[in-house]
Amino acid sequence: MRGDRRGHGESDEAQRSRGIGGIQHERGALTLSYVVIMPVFLAAILVIVQACVWYLARETAIAAARQGADVARTAHPPPGRGVQAAVVFARRAAPGFLLDPTASAAESSTATVTIRVRGRVPSLVPGMVLTVSEVVTAPVERFTAAGRLVTGRDELTMARVARAGGERLG
Numbered sequence: 001m002r003g004d005r006r007g008h009g010e011s012d013e014a015q016r017s018r019g020i021g022g023i024q025h026e027r028g029a030l031t032l033s034y035v036v037i038m039p040v041f042l043a044a045i046l047v048i049v050q051a052c053v054w055y056l057a058r059e060t061a062i063a064a065a066r067q068g069a070d071v072a073r074t075a076h077p078p079p080g081r082g083v084q085a086a087v088v089f090a091r092r093a094a095p096g097f098l099l100d101p102t103a104s105a106a107e108s109s110t111a112t113v114t115i116r117v118r119g120r121v122p123s124l125v126p127g128m129v130l131t132v133s134e135v136v137t138a139p140v141e142r143f144t145a146a147g148r149l150v151t152g153r154d155e156l157t158m159a160r161v162a163r164a165g166g167e168r169l170g
Contacts, residue, residue, distance in 0.1 A: 043125075050124045053097060057121040058132045060098045064090035065136035068103055068115035073138045080105075086117050096122065098132070113138050 067089040072082020083103040090101035098119040107114040121130035
């Protein structure tokens, strides 16, 4: 069988048992690679989506803290008004992305207002617990007249003048 092209005198049965091109032992390797790669790929996509949800919750907390600071820094706001405004904003701005929002103004002083907003991030990845906490600090508004700080007594004087018809102080 010199002219036989089957490969060094092997029969058809021997070649079939060996497989096409001699890779019989690699049958199912492609399926096995998909079994390993697909869960990793889907987990990576889930983590990317979770990062996006965390980012949206963080931005909501920052915006809520800014809103609360803007309300609290105005001249003579009612106590707790900035904290209340921050929580209301956090609940309305992105419902479902910042869960159980809370706010506090514990670090505020007479010169600055500090609003801290905290909340939980919805978890898409099982077992992953994420929270966000953002702080905004802003100066308290003060009115000045001609380069000097206006005190409470000056404000009362200006209010009396305004009621009296706008006479000028000399």
